[in-house]
Amino acid sequence: MHHISEAVFVRMCEIVGTSQQVAIRREAEDIMDMVDSRVAPNDEFIEMLSGSHREGFRLEGSDIDLMFWPNNHRVIMDMSQSVYYNTANTTLILSDSSESPPGFTLLQLLTPTRYRDVQLSCVRMNDRVYISSSIQRQLTCSIVIPNSTVHGPCGSGDVGGLEYDTAHCFVCDFWPLSVSSWIDRCHSWPDPEVVDDIVRNGCHFVAIGHPLGPHEHEEWRISFSQAEYKLVSSMNHCQFLTYGLLKHFLKQVMNQQSEETNKLLCSYHMKTTIFWAIQQNTLPHWCPQNLLAGFWVCFKLLLKWVYEGVCPNFFIPQNNMFLTKVHGSAQNRLFLQLHELYKKGLACLLQSSSIRSYIIDVLYNPRLSICTDESIIRSEVDYDVELVKESCKIRVPVCSTDLCGLTKAILTMEQLLESPLTQYQVTIIQKLIASFFRIAAFEFHDMYTNTGCNKQIYNADKMSCHMLKLAAKFGCISDMLYIAMYYYKTLRYREALSVIEMTKVKLAQPYVMYRKRVDRERYTEAVGGQSWSTKIRQAVAQDIELDHEICYISELIPEQQSALQNSGYTYIPVFVLLHFLEFLCYRHIDTTLSQAALDELQVLVHHDQGLYILKLFRDISWEILGICQQITGNLQAALYSYQQSLTQYPFHRIQTATHRRIQDVVLH
Template sequence: MTLEIKFNDTFHFNSTKCLKLKIDIKNFQQSVSSKMDSGNTTHRRRCSESLSESVFIGLCKIHELGTPQQLAMRRDIIEVMNIVQNYLEPNKRNFLWCGSHGEGFRFVESDMDIMEWPTNYRVFWERSQIQYNNTKRFVPILTDSSESPPGFTLLWLHVPIPEAHSCVLFSSLRMKERLYISSSKYIEKKLLQEPTCVKHGPCTLNIMEVPRLEIDHAHSFASDLWPPSASSWIDRCHMWPQPHVVDDIIRSGCHFVAIGHKLGNHENNEWRISFSLAEQKLVFSMNHCQFLTYGLLKWFLNKVINCQLSEERKSLCSYHIKTAIFWVLQENIISQWTPQNLLECFWVCFKLILKWVYEGVCPNFFIPENNMFHTNIHGGSQDALFIRLYTLYERGLSCLFQSPSIRYYIMNELCNPRLPFCINESTLMHDPVFAMELFQEIHENATLNTLDLISFIKALQKIEKLAYSLLTNYHIVMLQNLSAIILQQTAFSFYNLLHSSIYMYNDNNKEIYIFDKISCHMLKMAAKFGCISAKLYLAMYHYRTCRYREALSVIERTKVG
């Protein structure tokens, strides 16, 4: 499929009105003509660039988006946590922090998306692929896409499975002399295993009260192989992304999430082919202007397009936005993505979305035959969405004024047109503010779900291995804080063990002394490379072991430090 976007495409709405949609920013320039010399093209271009630069700086300062430094820090912290948590997971599962949070955004209204899949299963596209893999480590699953729409498939078990695999056994049903895994039954079983969760599309939604957080768990199976139906994507990768990114994506394979096509023959049993990992790698490969354009589109969707709409009427979603910017990047519609043309980049993407809504076709980036508007944007909902978007289009880029945050930065430039452009990160975010966010990110993400001593030892072993790999400064800070947390929890686990019923009447003072020394040593190590609070854990331990002088001494040293 070749996606062509021309600078003056013509559309017909209700067969009567001819709409000439131009991918430029003349509408906005005219709306602020009092600030520009309409007879001077160079001056107009500079004004446009100046406005884009102002919005670029403004988006960097918005916490939900952030600077390149903030973005690197957020991603590195999640990467470390993802590696350590997957290593410790006792139930043969892997996790991937995906969605907006995993990409580096911090939108307040967004929930946290986590994809999980069992590591003892692998999906294959053909039987011949199974013989080249070690099936002793996993149970092979095969696909059957013969009766499924593009982007969807059925999954069936190639070999009998043990009774221990209760979730898959519960979800299986016999069709066409094969044992298929039903996506709807699989979610039902997951809900039985997690009674605090509710069904949310292909996910189970867990709502945490403290802190207030909604976590979507997307249940899936993994394949190490690239889907044959997405082979055309590889052929399209001439300009973007870079070859090493393409190779990395192909090696990573894909996933199958538990949801079927609403208009398919097997809606309750089908699985959707998911490219969440590939999409995350593509977002990571963006430069900061491209990322902020993506963020501005998401911001515009939430604050303007879907503003005051009920959940049922929000037909356009952030995944459509992501797909649009992927297509624009790959088709090389914009030759340079710089702060000076950020608004033009936004306008090109917005215009493409408008074109898709008019045509009723949103081609999936990896499998273009999969029209993602097919089930929810058609008929009356399509007309209503098009009118809403076209109304915004008619206003030109001044439609961004409907977002108070963006309006502030644009008006700031209009009122102070001679402010110098500067993207020095030290001026965009002061060090104390960045340090505060850094430790907030660590605090929110450095949580371990296991409490037993064996898991603590495994975690320390994994951290020790990671310490010898190529690390960024944020990786190191995260590993240091994780180590401090593990040492603290291990020390207090020893304390609880000593005061449990096993040792309450044990007269072996030497053994108690050894455990006490080990605990103190761990807490002192944690205090060396942990936060200030790590020293207070040592004071707390001294207090609980009735060494009040030592506890006060640690507190005094902490004050001085």
């Protein structure tokens, strides 16, 4: 049994990740939350990744869960808590759960709000103003990503094959009184400091009522998403892998039994199961040799709940999460199916396609030696790839784009660097500092260009160049292209080309890591064992992100304006931007070399098989090719490129600009 457990442990490390990989994922998001809370202006929305991605999973097919809340709105549990807030700049909301089922509440608006969607969501009951969850849900469903549909409390949809859920909610800095008994229950798990941290950070309220409650359309559900994340983070790696195994088993086995039952259980039930199993101390030692014993404890608990028709919420046990779904004939059917799996014992895991072969290998080779040492399972390069992947996802936090806001953000980053951070978090902070410096450099230039004062323009230019060079020191190889963009913008074409040439040489090195792709041997030879800041500067390339509100390349202004309705950034594959800039600069110096750069860009866009151009970035890549062709007067080719851009997944929402460009070509 121990050998099989160890084999499954190794397989789950391959599927879910080792403890170090999971730590990289979590720490990247932790530092983002810390930065967000410190630099976000009072009137902005805070964004937080939640769900399985936040917990450290990167399972194929799992969706992305995002929570958003207005920074200047706060929920309080009783009127005495209002003294902690300045009502001149904070909207206060009172939680009133007196008439609601456990885990749900009404939200009474106490002070005026400037947010139109909150104003429109207000309903009057018993001479009080409440925020209706159902109206709020409809109004905010498509704010983050257009054309989303309502799914539970979220706006739901699909971006290039990746499913997402976005939940607009309200935050509360206090732990609900109705959940105080949970604190008393935490004797064995989690540790007191984790409990304190959870209670200190309060909770959220998401826009959905209890279907059997008296005010279903007005009620809000208490969300413990942040608390759950802290609980999952406090698990040891074997417990976390057991949770991963439950999720896997749900998807590959339990939900494959029949059409009638495949929507009854979800991964939240699996999470609840492992929480209770750990807290009830049913298994004294969670270790690789006991992985399957832990899984079996959880499976038996789930089977018991299905039999009884009661799945108690971990924080509010009176809230039965099976109440509206797992009952009657569906409940009986689900119990019988799970009982059939139970009768097979741990052999039921053989029905999981992902781990079957690992179990069989051990059964046929009982003397097989299995190494559960994570340093053997994963190498240094694996961790570097993980960190690059996570740092690519890092969003620049919403801070004021004026120089005052940017200065505050940079100072905040410097303060954070002086606090105790892991090496991964230092990397993320450095990446953010580089982003702030780049934004500030272009803002600084635009601010002083129109002053007419030569000395001011000269000093601003000097400062912008200095900031961009600093940003390149913190960043990776491709970050040098921001300097080239700045030189192009300020008509210094030869200097821009010199930077482009230098970048080309560095990108051509055989050990360069680009996205997940890397020649492991050469990478290890070149930078193995060196500091991460050295690795990222010498051996890592990433795609280029352009803030929609900043003009980097005047030829792309229509696309940036068109894309403003989408996220705050346009993402351009590094080699597409490199050839684009080269083409633009050489047009002023040497038309032959300009045409050569365009030819390279054309070959890249026409023939790339996902190696250098991510599928989601093909819309902007075809667009850029079309712009270059239109500039040279090759209108037929430009028309074809623009039409190709329109057939790609509209990730950047540049269609308005593309249609205008097509019109220009046709009318020429």
